[in-house]
Amino acid sequence: MxxxxxxxxxxxxxxxxxxxxxxxxxxxxxxxxxxxxxxxxxxxxxxxxxxxxxxxxxxxxxxxxxxxxxxxxxxxxxxxxxxxxxxxxxxFLPKQMSEEETRASIETIKAETGATGLKDMGRVMAELKARHGASLDMSRASGLVKESLQ
CATH class of the missing domain: 1.10.1510.10 (Uncharacterised protein YqeY/AIM41, N-terminal domain)
Structure with missing residues (x-):
């Protein structure tokens, strides 16, 4: 532990x-x-x-x-x-995901959830946190999700 x-x-x-x-x-x-x-x-x-x-x-x-x-x-x-x-x-923290890994995960989640615009950002962020919570800098991921959904 x-x-x-x-x-x-x-x-x-x-x-x-x-x-x-x-x-x-x-x-x-x-x-x-x-x-x-x-x-x-x-x-x-x-x-x-x-x-x-x-x-x-x-x-x-x-x-x-x-x-x-x-x-x-x-x-x-x-x-x-x-x-x-x-x-x-x-x-003591888990290894953080690289920007490329984060972008790939965002695209996967976008495809799975059918996210198309900024109105879907909350859904994508929630799924990202559920899947990669500790290994992802959520503030940086937020910017990448916003960029991806625009």
Whole structure:
């Protein structure tokens, strides 16, 4: 399980004295625990690996946005710190689909659903998320779907 892998990697990083990696892994662990606490009262709990991947995807998205803001603001040292955290987060995410693979999947789904225009974008996006959720950057896919349906 992904949660156990993250715990093991945290211990390994601590033993190796790698402070930056340890800090990033502890941050991941804390976010996962926060999500567990949020879901205690919920009736529907996702599978454990799905929950962890969802947390990691959100963390990665936050890091990318922060990197962009720091670079725009001329704060390269903070951008570099965020990039290091992003690298650790991405180690545990499934391999992301390339642009070509994404385009091919969009075309397949368009053909299967009979999507022809922008009014069908929601249907195509829902099917993309259902099939490739964790291995697909949905914000980038959204642009590709829009381009394809125009």
């Amino acid at each position: 992904l949660r156990d892998t993250i715990k093991t990697e945290t211990i390994t990083a601590m033993k190796a004295g790698n402070k930056e990696r340890t800090a990033a892994l502890r941050l991941i662990g804390a976010k996962i625990k926060d999500r567990d606490i949020e879901l205690r009262t919920s009736d529907k709990k996702p599978e454990d690996d799905d929950l962890v991947i969802d947390v990691l995807l959100k963390m990665a998205k936050q890091r990318r946005e922060s990197i962009q803001m720091y670079e725009d603001g001329g704060r390269q040292e903070l951008a570099d710190k965020e990039k290091a955290e992003l690298a650790v987060i991405e180690e």
